[in-house]
Amino acid sequence: MQILQFLSYFLIVSQFFHFSHADVGTAAQYSPPYLPTACYGDDQSQFPSSNLFAAAGDGIWDNGASCGRQYLVRCISASQPGTCAPDQTIQVKIVDYAPTALSSSSAQSATIVLSETAFGAVANIAVDSINIEFQQ
Structure with a gap:
């Protein structure tokens, strides 16, 4: 019976804590031209119509598996x-590898390099880099 009470208490208390599954990193921005990309070459259809896309930095590239x-x-x-x-969260699609992207990044060694549109959706585009929370 004590175990049941303990488990009940634990479940109630655990509801008050928020466990995040997101990672923290940095984001930079890059400008056109975006083609060709490391993931899809010259295929224009790779880009979402929203223009919310990004290039993966070394930390998430995973030998191309992030494409x-x-x-x-x-x-x-x-x-x-x-x-x-x-309170602005966006969803981006990885279409390129930042170190080999045709356009250079506004900041080196970023976790994710966002398209101009994506960066502008979450931050003031006048800055070179931001700290981000990201989750697949």
Whole structure:
């Protein structure tokens, strides 16, 4: 009976804690031209119509396995206060590998390099990089 009480208590208390499954990293932005890409070459149809896409940095590239993956991305902070768009989360598709992308990134060694449209959806585009929370 004590075990049942303990389990009941544990389940009730655990409801008050939020466990996040997201990772934290950095995001930069890159500009056109976006083709060709490491994932799909010159195929224009690779880009979502929303233009919310990204290039994977070394940390998530996974030898190309990240191509086509979808990530939820949210700006959590930046060097300049007020940079992040409040309560804004976007979904991006990985279409390229950042170190070999035709256009250079606004910041080196970013976890994810967002298209101009994607970066502008979560942050002020005047900054080079932001801290993000991201989840596949």
